[in-house]
Amino acid sequence: MPRLLAPLAALLLLLLPAPPAASAAAAAPAGYQVGAGIADITAGVAEVGMLGYADPAQTTAGLASRLWSRAFVVADGAGGRVAFVSAEIDFVTTAVQVEVLQRLRARYGATYTDQNVVLTATHTHSGPGGFDDHILYNLTTLGFEAPVFEAIVAGIVRSIDAAHADLAPGAVKIAEGTLTGANVNRSIEPFNANPAADRARFPGAVDTRMTVLRFEQAGRPIGLLDFFATHGTSMTQHNHLISADNKGYAAHVIEEEVQGVDWAHRGDFVAAFAQTNAGDMSPNLRGGGAQGPTDDEFANTRIIGRLQADKARQLFDGATEVLSGPIVARGRYVDFSAVPVAGAYTPDGQAHRTCPGALGQNFTAGAEDGPGPDIVDEGDLNTNPLLLVAGIVVNPTPAAVRACQAPKDVFLGTGSQNPPWTPQVMPLQVLRIGQLALTTAPGEFTIVAGQRVRDAVDAQLAGVTTHQILAGYANAYAGYVATPEEYDLQHYEGAATHFGRYTQSAYAQELAKLAAAVRDGQATPSAVQPPSLTRNRISVRPGVVLDSPPLGKSFGSVVTQPAAAYPRGAEVRADFVTGHPNNDVRDEGTYVEVQRQVGSAWETVATDSQWQTLYRWKREYLGVSTAQITWTVPAGAAPGTYRIVHHGDAKGLTGTIRPFTGTSRSFTVTP
Structure with missing residues (x-):
């Protein structure tokens, strides 16, 4: 990752x-x-x-x-x-x-x-x-x-x-x-x-x-x-x-x-x-x-x-x-902060141990498809003084853990904190x-x-x-x-291998034990269980305070209407005055419907469950927000009359949340 x-x-x-x-x-x-x-x-x-x-x-x-x-x-x-x-x-x-x-x-x-x-x-x-x-x-x-x-x-x-x-x-x-x-x-x-x-x-x-x-x-x-x-x-x-x-x-x-x-x-x-x-x-x-x-x-x-x-x-x-x-x-649950690893699973054939979790300085470099800030480079084994001091201040790590994690240059000793920052x-x-x-x-x-x-x-x-x-x-x-050999180079993956050089060896050993239990029909009780850390469930993000439409508009009003006609493959767009989508996650539901007229009725042909629609939300100012809905007309779409429907929910001054629906004008999909 x-x-x-x-x-x-x-x-x-x-x-x-x-x-x-x-x-x-x-x-x-x-x-x-x-x-x-x-x-x-x-x-x-x-x-x-x-x-x-x-x-x-x-x-x-x-x-x-x-x-x-x-x-x-x-x-x-x-x-x-x-x-x-x-x-x-x-x-x-x-x-x-x-x-x-x-x-x-x-x-x-x-x-x-x-x-x-x-x-x-x-x-x-x-x-x-x-x-x-x-x-x-x-x-x-x-x-x-x-x-x-x-x-x-x-x-x-x-x-x-x-x-x-x-x-x-x-x-x-x-x-x-x-x-x-x-x-x-x-x-x-x-x-x-x-x-x-x-x-x-x-x-x-x-x-x-x-x-x-x-x-x-x-x-x-x-x-x-x-x-x-x-x-x-x-x-x-x-x-x-x-x-x-x-x-x-x-x-x-x-x-x-x-x-x-x-x-x-x-x-x-x-x-x-x-x-x-x-x-x-x-x-x-x-x-x-x-x-x-x-x-x-x-x-x-x-x-x-x-x-x-x-x-x-x-x-x-x-x-x-x-x-x-x-x-x-x-x-089985296993405490990976101190697993004795037999030589049968290590590159040098000698017994070793895993370490309390820690992330190395080079993990801040990120990976090729997600680069981090320009502070260190992958594979740089020189200590970065800035990261060393920052890690000591926010997340002090015992010397024994630093030694155990070598050649990783520890930035965050995530397993050494009480409670630990990572499992x-x-x-x-x-x-x-x-x-x-x-x-x-x-x-x-x-x-x-x-x-x-x-x-x-x-x-x-x-x-x-x-x-x-x-x-x-x-x-x-x-x-x-990472393997021990990969770990030694301390690229992103090795620096983000939590339990030290012999993490992979420990996984191989412990999973082999479970495989033997499957083979032999033996029970595998756990000596440890994950600790309860529900006290850490704290957020600093405020929730939705209030939704309000702009002057002269109401929730569901269309501020950008679709064009009159579109060919297959084109992108249809309609913008609506909306409320905050977190007011209702619309579980098993939808914020979006694309409907086709069939006789006197409207038949839903797409929702936000499908990949042909996009729903973009934007806070314009204060409690005013808009929903931009786009629909890419499928290659096999039937010609006819269509419209876009937006379902939303708005939170009022008293905290009451009320649903609303907005409907665009109709448009034609041409052959």
């Missing part, structure tokens, strides 16, 4: 302790139940700090696309179950995971737990922030944003509810392939510091692997879950519109264009595009990750999104291998769905770091599983995970 924040399974199944392979085969159920669900998690549409590029001046000002949580549930006939969520946010926070699990426990008892529920993020850098209890992650958003937190948590829970309610006999099929031209390595010098054997596994220094899961009920496809490594940075740090970025656009292509899902029948088919080890993988194909394929960020989002969608569709259509066998989930207790999982192993971890793994973790898990599950996915950005967030 660029700059400061770049930075995010089954009900416990007890198997017989006989030989692992035979035990698994004996317990294999006849088939699975599968379900899919989707829910809106959009909030903070205006004047909320965005999370990803860590720029306090980057605040929300409208919608390029709504954000969604997509969930898939798979259950076997012996009590095994996995719930997998892909949420269109930058990363999952500890606060979100804890609250989601609490609400699921209240609904379902022990059916969904921290062992079998996987919450992942697509890693879009164009969503609102402020949804964690750790200070660092809320710094550039100026504190906690309760409405954003609630929208994300409630939406994730609703998506799991929907998938749970949708459960029916079915199948999960798997297909694997490669996709080129959708990512580049933005950190090539650290990649080249790895041993030749590691580099040889990634020709061109990129991870081109794509895995697709196809969900069916009675032979009918109900969902697609894709895994591919590329950052959610097609939209740049200059953008102020909420956007699900390239992975969200890929989901839109599959759901709407391929499967024919429309805004009124959302959930008929669910397509999610999840992350793997995207730490050094950028969608910006020019300048070593610095620039997108074109100079238009909206076009770049569509280009990279469509590449993923087209390849995923090909794999989905060709998927024939059916996952079969038991569903097993093992998870130290991390959730880990290894889940088995038949012949597939799903490994989850709360970080941004570089491709070599991710491969080493996969290798460690595979070593334990040889003969049990034949496929493995590493799902990053899962269940919490603790920055990057």
Whole structure:
């Protein structure tokens, strides 16, 4: 994740302790139940700090696309179950995971737990922030944003509810392939510091692997879950519109264009595009990750999104291998501030330890697709006196931690504070769905770091599983995970590797232990739990005080009318007097409708759920604001008469919020 924040399974199944392979085969159920669900998690549409590029001046000002949580549930006939969520946010926070699990426990008892529920993020850098209890992650958003937190948590829970309610006999099929031209390595010098054997596994220094899961009920496809490594940075740090970025656009292509899902029948088919080890993988194909394929960020989002969608569709259509066998989930919370790491997992074969979390001076340089201020350069191992003093003043770090983190030059000792500024207790999982192993971890793994973790898990599950996915950005967030060799160069990814030089080694070791527990049917109790930090939920941003229309106007008045006619492909625009969009997040609703006249009625053909509309909000002065709505006429739009409708909400002097609707004059779409 660029700059400061770049930075995010089954009900416990007890198997017989006989030989692992035979035990698994004996317990294999006849088939699975599968379900899919989707829910809106959009909030903070205006004047909320965005999370990803860590720029306090980057605040929300409208919608390029709504954000969604997509969930898939798979259950076997012996009590095994996995719930997998892909949420269109930058990363999952500890606060979100804890609250989601609490609400699921209240609904379902022990059916969904921290062992079998996987919450992942697509890693879009164009969503609102402020949804964690750790200070660092809320710094550039100026504190906690309760409405954003609630929208994300409630939406994730609703998506799991929907998938749970949708459960029916079915199948999960798997297909694997490669996709080129959708990512580049933005950190090539650290990649080249790895041993030749590691580099040889990634020709061109990129991870081109794509895995697709196809969900069916009675032979009918109900969902697609894709895994591919590329950052959610097609939209740049200059953008102020909420956007699900390239992975969200890929989901839109599959759901709407391929499967024919429309805004009124959302959930008929669910397509999610999840992350793997995207730490050094950028969608910006020019300048070593610095620039997108074109100079238009909206076009770049569509280009990279469509590449993923087209390849995923090909794999989905060709998927024939059916996952079969038991569903097993093992998870554990681990305090990563002091993990003893055995020599089997370290480059020198010697035992080492991880360190309390810390960020190096070079993380302030940012990455190629999200550069920071011109203070230090990536890979500069000289101490910067300004950053050293600043770090000591705002975030003092003990000498022992500085020594442990070497060669990192510590700027912020985030794990040394009381309470810590970033999480130290991390959730880990290894889940088995038949012949597939799903490994989850709360970080941004570089491709070599991710491969080493996969290798460690595979070593334990040889003969049990034949496929493995590493799902990053899962269940919490603790920055990057670089290999020790990459760490030594202290580029952005290494400087943002929280727990020191042996962070990757510790993840490999701890996940290998969980894989062995999956294999052997052993329990994996947690010796630690994430601490409660709800006292940190403080915001300095004022809420909406008052909305007022300009003199002579009312809410919903049209201040810019559309032209009389437009050809297909043209952009239609209408501006309205509006209220603050944060008055009502319009959960599962819309601020925008594009309507076509059919006889004497008006039929809605597009909302802000679709990527053909843009909703821009602007504060003109005091409580006066406008909504600029644009609609790009689709190539297949039917000729006829259309209009744009804006739904808003205004807050009065007494604090009462009242909805309103404005309607543009009609216009013609020509053939």
